[in-house]
Amino acid sequence: MSAPRHPSPPSADGRLLIDLSDMSAPNTEVAGSLPIEIFDLEPGGPRPLSPLHYRLHVHHQEDQLTVTGELSADFSFECVRCLEPFTDRITLDGYFIEQELDGKTLSVDLTDSVREDMLLALPDHPRCEEASLHPRVCSAATMFTGASQHSLDHSEETSTRSDSQDLWGALDQLKLQVPAPSPENSRRNR
Ligand SMILES: [Zn+2]
Incomplete structure (x- = not known):
């Protein structure tokens, strides 16, 4: 078994920072997680159950930063039909961000961007039988x-x-x- 890769931890104080001063190669992989607290959701809606995991490919060329990759996190939802809570993993494999850089940019903070994109990926009408993690027969289906x-x-x-x-x-x-x-x-x- 190979040890998990830990490229120099890009997050500091629970944020996802891309350190450009330290980036010798134009392409870098960053993987890690942001603490569950960053979601900061209103009570009564989806509730985060895990940190926000990210696996990103960072391409850095002169004045342009391109980041692509995958985000995922587990949430507790309330099914819109049976009103029972259920757990699901939301995976966003099309995360993409492009940012112009001026020559003086030393680091880019992607925390808010990945948070927003993750929240946009949450279903508006969650249904327990459509869960990707533990789909079940919705108890309201026959009603x-x-x-x-x-x-x-x-x-x-x-x-x-x-x-x-x-x-x-x-x-x-x-x-x-x-x-x-x-x-x-x-x-x-x-
Ligand atoms: Zn249901």
């Missing part, structure tokens, strides 16, 4: 039947289309029977 299923599951659309057409037909019939509001009624509402 969503009938009409409410149409908006949630498009694959059901074709099989239930005739039902919904009947429904609209019935609604049209209903409309014909409802008398138009009389001027008297609208006056009374004022």
Whole structure:
């Protein structure tokens, strides 16, 4: 087994700093993690369960810094359907940032950038059965039947289309029977 690679730790005080003064080669790999505290999320939403892990390729050429790589962290979410908490690992493998440098730049702080990109990768409507880490059968899956299923599951659309057409037909019939509001009624509402 080979020992894990530890290129000179780029983080200081829990930040991800790319030290340009120390960068002799144009290409460098940096890997590590940022402390869980950097997420600083509002209570009631996703809750971080792990540090933010990063594995980045840094390309440095004259006045241009290009960073690409992968970010990942574990979070606790509340499923939007069953409202039960579940854990998932969010992996962002397309992290990319390009930064102009002037000749005097000695280091670049990527902490806020990786944090923001990680948070943007969080699902808006987390569902426990879609978790990549421990997917499970959502306990609310059987509760969503009938009409409410149409908006949630498009694959059901074709099989239930005739039902919904009947429904609209019935609604049209209903409309014909409802008398138009009389001027008297609208006056009374004022
Ligand atoms: Zn669920």
